[in-house]
Amino acid sequence: MKDPLQSELPDADMQAAPRALLRAAQRAREIARRTKTPLVIVRDGQLVEEYLADEEEAEAQSGKL
Numbered sequence: 451m452k453d454p455l456q457s458e459l460p461d462a463d464m465q466a467a468p469r470a471l472l473r474a475a476q477r478a479r480e481i482a483r484r485t486k487t488p489l490v491i492v493r494d495g496q497l498v499e500e501y502l503a504d505e506e507e508a509e510a511q512s513g514k515l
Contacts, residue, residue, distance in 0.1 A: 454468075455468040455469050455472070456468070479502060482501075482502050483502040483503075486501070487501075488500055488501050489501075489502055
């Protein structure tokens with residue numbers, strides 16, 4: 451099975467691009483959560499500002515704590 455995160459481009463730098471984009475997206479989520487600012491994403495072709503709940507808050511609201 452082909453790795454979906456493996457680029458088919460011959461350039462070695464481009465081979466790492468899909469994983470680097472995933473790391474950048476995760477870092478953006480962490481920063482947005484920590485600073486309580488919206489994460490701007492594209493959903494169905496529209497820009498959407500999404501606030502991310504703190505993990506502890508989300509667990510408390512769901513009754514896990």
